[in-house]
Amino acid sequence: MNDNGSGRSTVIECHQVKKTFVQGAYSVPVLNAVNLSVAKGERVAIVGASGAGKSTLLHLMGGLDQADAGEISVCGHALNEQNEQELACIRNQHLGFVYQFHHLLPEFSAVENVAIPLLIAGMNASDAKAKAIGLLEKVGLGHRLSHKPGELSGGERQRTAIARAVVCSPNCVLADEPTGNLDAKNSQQIYELLLELNKEIGMSLVVVTHDLELAHRMDRCLEMTNGCLHTLG
Numbered sequence: 001m002n003d004n005g006s007g008r009s010t011v012i013e014c015h016q017v018k019k020t021f022v023q024g025a026y027s028v029p030v031l032n033a034v035n036l037s038v039a040k041g042e043r044v045a046i047v048g049a050s051g052a053g054k055s056t057l058l059h060l061m062g063g064l065d066q067a068d069a070g071e072i073s074v075c076g077h078a079l080n081e082q083n084e085q086e087l088a089c090i091r092n093q094h095l096g097f098v099y100q101f102h103h104l105l106p107e108f109s110a111v112e113n114v115a116i117p118l119l120i121a122g123m124n125a126s127d128a129k130a131k132a133i134g135l136l137e138k139v140g141l142g143h144r145l146s147h148k149p150g151e152l153s154g155g156e157r158q159r160t161a162i163a164r165a166v167v168c169s170p171n172c173v174l175a176d177e178p179t180g181n182l183d184a185k186n187s188q189q190i191y192e193l194l195l196e197l198n199k200e201i202g203m204s205l206v207v208v209t210h211d212l213e214l215a216h217r218m219d220r221c222l223e224m225t226n227g228c229l230h231t232l233g
């Protein structure tokens with residue numbers, strides 16, 4: 001990780017990032033010049049109208065799509081210099097993802113879903129299972145260990161997805177409207193959980209949300225407009 005001059009290391013750095021989607025004869029410019037620096041442990045909210053490019057930016061930061069121009073680095077690794085295998089390794093080691101819809105694997109239990117990133121990272125099955133159980137207990141799902149996603153409520157599925165996102169102790173969690181599909185009470189619980197884990201694990205948080213009240217609980221709130229990020233007062 002790089003030192004950003006404040007004594008805090010930088011986890012994610014975006015410099016003049018541009019992205020345009022081309023569909024046949026049409027091109028849709030989405031990101032014009034995005035600059036963003038996320039410090040270790042920092043909590044950043046991104047808000048903005050639907051279609052503004054928030055998910056596109058998160059995909060680029062996660063190495064799930066490529067920028068047309070500019071540089072993105074994750075924990076000092078320039079993403080445009082990595083091949084697919086290296087990108088997968090960076091995602092597994094440094095990042096956690098939470099989506100609006102949980103993206104859990106339907107045929108696996110909660111424990112198995114949470115253990116999978118550990119198995120991919122090379123941990124043996126019994127240690128991975130023990131760690132997954134510990135984390136599920138921590139997020140309040142100790143009584144739902146062997147339930148499959150279809151047997152869990154929306155809030156429980158999202159808590160399982162958060163457990164999966166943090167199980168490898170990532171440096172940063174990228175959350176794309178993690179409560180977009182939940183009622184107010186469950187949304188509140190999900191935010192409390194993310195903030196608690198942020199404190200305990202020290203991971204940074206980049207959260208895309210429509211909820212301004214929750215966004216202002218982060219250290220910084222940025223708005224995506226015209227393909228750029230602006231500080232929201």
Ligand SMILES: Nc1ncnc2c1ncn2[C@@H]1O[C@H](COP(=O)(O)OP(=O)(O)O)[C@@H](O)[C@H]1O
Pocket residue numbers: 021022023028030048049050051052053054055056057
């Ligand atoms: N794979 C794609 N191909 C073409 N256009 C896309 C693609 N992904 C996103 N877009 C377009 O880019 C714009 C930004 O999308 P998105 O990043 O999903 O916005 P947000 O998350 O802020 O709602 C939208 O106009 C969307 O239609």
Ligand SMILES: [Mg+2]
Pocket residue numbers: 054055056176
């Ligand atoms: Mg989106």
